Amino acid sequence: MKSILTEEQMSITIRRLAHQVLENQASLADTVFIGIQPRGVFLSDQVMEEIRRLQPEGGVQYGRLDITFYRDDVRKELHIANQTDIPFSLEGKRVVLIDDVLYTGRTIRAALDALLDFGRPGKVELCVLIDRRFSRQLPIEADYVGKSIDSIISQKVKVYWKKKDGREEVAILD
Amino acid sequence: MSLSAKHLLGIKNLTKEDISLILQTAARFKEVLQRPVKKVPSLRDVTIVNLFFENSTRTRFSFELAERRLSADVLNFAASTSSAAKGETLLDTVNNILSMKVDMVVMRHSASGAPHFLAQHIPAAIINAGDGINEHPTQGLLDAFSIQEKTGSLEGRKVAIIGDIMHSRVAMSNLFLLKKMGAEVTVCGPPTLIPRYIREAHGVEVNYNLKETLEWCDVANVLRIQLERQNQVLFSSLREYNLAYGISRSMLDSLHKEVVIMHPGPINRGVELDSDVADSKQSIILQQVENGVAVRMAVLYLLATRDKPE
Numbered sequence: 001m002k003s004i005l006t007e008e009q010m011s012i013t014i015r016r017l018a019h020q021v022l023e024n025q026a027s028l029a030d031t032v033f034i035g036i037q038p039r040g041v042f043l044s045d046q047v048m049e050e051i052r053r054l055q056p057e058g059g060v061q062y063g064r065l066d067i068t069f070y071r072d073d074v075r076k077e078l079h080i081a082n083q084t085d086i087p088f089s090l091e092g093k094r095v096v097l098i099d100d101v102l103y104t105g106r107t108i109r110a111a112l113d114a115l116l117d118f119g120r121p122g123k124v125e126l127c128v129l130i131d132r133r134f135s136r137q138l139p140i141e142a143d144y145v146g147k148s149i150d151s152i153i154s155q156k157v158k159v160y161w162k163k164k165d166g167r168e169e170v171a172i173l174d
Numbered sequence: 175m176s177l178s179a180k181h182l183l184g185i186k187n188l189t190k191e192d193i194s195l196i197l198q199t200a201a202r203f204k205e206v207l208q209r210p211v212k213k214v215p216s217l218r219d220v221t222i223v224n225l226f227f228e229n230s231t232r233t234r235f236s237f238e239l240a241e242r243r244l245s246a247d248v249l250n251f252a253a254s255t256s257s258a259a260k261g262e263t264l265l266d267t268v269n270n271i272l273s274m275k276v277d278m279v280v281m282r283h284s285a286s287g288a289p290h291f292l293a294q295h296i297p298a299a300i301i302n303a304g305d306g307i308n309e310h311p312t313q314g315l316l317d318a319f320s321i322q323e324k325t326g327s328l329e330g331r332k333v334a335i336i337g338d339i340m341h342s343r344v345a346m347s348n349l350f351l352l353k354k355m356g357a358e359v360t361v362c363g364p365p366t367l368i369p370r371y372i373r374e375a376h377g378v379e380v381n382y383n384l385k386e387t388l389e390w391c392d393v394a395n396v397l398r399i400q401l402e403r404q405n406q407v408l409f410s411s412l413r414e415y416n417l418a419y420g421i422s423r424s425m426l427d428s429l430h431k432e433v434v435i436m437h438p439g440p441i442n443r444g445v446e447l448d449s450d451v452a453d454s455k456q457s458i459i460l461q462q463v464e465n466g467v468a469v470r471m472a473v474l475y476l477l478a479t480r481d482k483p484e
Binding site (some may be wrong): 064066068069070071074075076077078079081082083084085112116117118119129 | 175176195199201202205206209210211213214215217218220221428475476478479
């Protein structure tokens with residue numbers, strides 16, 4: 001196991017991501033944030049915390065999306081769904097999708113399909129903590145990247161979250 | 175995690191974990207049904223046939239809607255307008271349909287055990303939509319989902335099943351499910367409509383007094399008198415049945431609490447339920463119908479994705 005980001009580095013990176021998302025748009029009035037279930041939500045919770053600290057006047061819309069029913073391998077094995085909670089319309093909005101690792105791109109493909117069922121977004125952006133370059137199976141790229149990793153396919157990149165795993169770290173497992 | 179059974183033949187064959195998984199998945203689908211686009215592409219490559227050898231409005235529509243909301247292709251079959259009327263056997267009918275590449279079968283049949291028979295002979299996943307006086311598992315599941323949604327949990331909940339227990343497949347599915355999930359169950363009705371050894375066989379209480387039963391329960395699931403399945407006289411008249419076992423407003427008002435009223439439909443107004451009870455705030459009859467679609471989506475989704483060879 002090789003450590004990529006320590007807890008301290010992760011926290012700095014997540015704060016930078018929040019700043020970058022804000023930098024791109026002066027006002028958040030037409031922006032909504034969507035964390036992808038289950039593990040993207042740990043990142044989006046922290047990004048939102050930082051954004052709300054920077055924009056304390058509030059009113060930022062934040063939801064969670066589960067993409068299980070939109071997977072392209074839904075019948076190969078059973079996937080258990082998590083909760084989706086998007087109590088607002090996405091019609092015409094700038095949507096910032098947030099996930100922990102961008103790998104093959106298939107999760108994001110499914111998420112783009114799912115988003116359309118909540119209205120037609122004006123624009124969709126993608127924010128990830130880890131981008132595993134050179135392993136994409138679909139033409140999908142992130143707009144905001146915490147850290148890029150060039151790992152070989154057999155390796156596994158694991159993001160540990162305090163709420164779930166008891167510690168915060170990004171590591172490569174062989 | 176997946177279901178332990180390949181088919182949904184009855185609640186009897188499910189484990190507690192299976193039931194929890196179905197109810198949890200149903201909650202996810204209930205959220206899908208609140209979206210602007212109430213449809214997901216999960217079963218895009220699945221073809222499902224609805225074989226209804228017995229009349230149905232609610233269940234057939236509910237299944238069909240659930241199938242379409244999952245993007246499955248749907249075939250409908252009604253016995254009265256098919257070759258079954260020309261003397262074709264059940265197995266021949268089903269094998270002919272399956273040879274057209276159908277993946278799942280939803281079946282209602284007046285013979286108890288018909289889907290169990292089919293399960294032994296065909297490769298497709300089978301969902302029992304009611305067989306004779308045996309089981310109606312998706313109704314049991316949607317009743318449980320509705321109780322959970324309304325009251326918070328099934329564990330320790332006091333549920334009364336009132337009416338024609340003898341001829342009711344809904345009663346059987348409810349009873350199996352509620353006992354497995356740790357609820358307390360009392361059945362209530364005229365002695366002629368309650369199977370004699372039900373207490374010993376299923377561990378439920380029996381009470382022939384409606385007032386006492388209502389005083390005891392949190393939830394009353396009221397059943398229709400299944401006149402079409404009764405081939406002898408089991409009570410003197412519907413009017414007398416209503417006087418002894420029909421639930422009226424005044425009866426509910428005399429209790430010192432609010433009982434949740436459920437009914438699987440179709441209601442015979444003025445027999446088992448008076449209109450002002452059926453349409454009151456404490457009745458969740460229409461929520462049951464709404465939940466039925468989400469529960470059936472969950473069952474179809476969980477069975478379609480199980481061990482599917484490429």
